[in-house]
Amino acid sequence: MNLAIVGVTGMVGRVILNLLEEKKIFLKNLYPVASKKSIGKKIFFKKKKIKILSIEETFSLKPDVAIFSAGAEISKKWGMKFTRKGTLLIDNSSAWRMNKSKKLIVPEINGKFISKRDKLIANPNCSTIQLVMVLYPLHLKYRIKNITISTYQSVTGSGKKGLDQLRNEEDRKKTKKIYSFKIHRNVIPHCDKFDDYGSSKEELKLINETKKIFSNKRIGITSTSIRVPIVGGHSESINLTFKNDFDINELRQILSNTSGLILMDNIKKNIYPMPILCEENNNVFVGRIRRDFSKKKSLNMWIVSDNLRKGSATNAVQILEYLIYNKFI
Incomplete structure (x- = not known):
């Protein structure tokens, strides 16, 4: 699985990285994405240095899954573009939560309602x-x-x-x-x-x-x-x-x-x-x-x-785990 994390240098993004390591989720490639001032810098993930990418470059790489934690404006601008390219999006902003066509998921409560047809899943407010x-x-x-x-x-x-x-x-x-x-x-x-x-x-x-x-x-x-x-x-x-x-x-x-x-x-x-x-x-x-x-x-x-944990990053990673377990990705 190729996974993009948009907003990787933010507080939630950093916790997502920690959780991916804690839970030992296998990734073929990790695409860390941040704002222009961070592009080209490197983050540590599983004892390796990985270069931070622009959202434009990541979009061209067509990741299997993207977790967005960069605010509603970025999610509104780029979210549907990613899904149309075939990326399954877990969105941590307020952009899509109340959209009638998007599911608002807490896995322990309503994860069972996720289906293969869902290409954008909203993470609730903390x-x-x-x-x-x-x-x-x-x-x-x-x-x-x-x-x-x-x-x-x-x-x-x-x-x-x-x-x-x-x-x-x-x-x-x-x-x-x-x-x-x-x-x-x-x-x-x-x-x-x-x-x-x-x-x-x-x-x-x-x-x-x-x-x-x-x-x-x-x-x-x-x-x-x-x-x-x-x-x-x-x-x-x-x-x-x-x-x-x-x-x-x-x-x-x-x-x-x-x-x-x-x-x-x-x-x-x-x-x-x-x-x-x-x-x-x-x-x-x-x-x-x-x-x-x-x-x-x-x-x-x-x-x-x-x-920052169950209120944001943990819930998003649990959604990812649910998708992996049910072979939706």
Whole structure:
């Protein structure tokens, strides 16, 4: 298999490289692609130096698969061009997620719906992936009516520029601001652009992508997305209301038995998910599970995951593994 990684020098691209090595996925050729300033430089992969290529040169090489992690503009400009050349595309941007003709895939949930006809597969937003990983098995059992979400999102969700701003502010250095305000020792209730009604794009992604993945437009979802001065991952406070009542111990057992989830839920021993515990881990962590006694059939919980891993790179590589296992490539 010939694989292109577009955006290889970015934070997600680097994690994809690490995962390909960790999982020992066989590649005939790797085509690393980055912006003009990186073309001709070399990356290390499996103890070899490989030259970074332009997207134009890679396009002419006709890779079997391409993973795009270079933003929506690049994906919109080049994505369909690659697929028309015969390349199967896994896209990590927001460009195609809500396109009705493209599937939005979390392999543990809806990977079974991928077919040979799919030439462009969309990777969901990082905060959406960790949310649906926890909620989907509960939805199958108890049927979710409403979800209230508050996210506390790492600066790594803004890429290297967000991380640079935080680190420079910590070191009291002059810095280019990617956020409207200082992020060090601050909390900013603003992720991505606001629409005319006051919701941010990040909040709308959570709502719309969750409904698409669940194939259910009737679930009531509201969200607030917040940027916090954290490096290790995204955290989410969740309130759920189900159609059916639940047994709290049975519910915990369902989560404990779900592949890709780690239950950390023992308040007597102060065991609960935190970004510092979840960094560089491919799983999604859930804890602080308790009934919401203010409403019938309702529940509170806390979810944490490394947004660069399962929230981005890991999910994309798992899609690749699914395609290989099912001989779609």
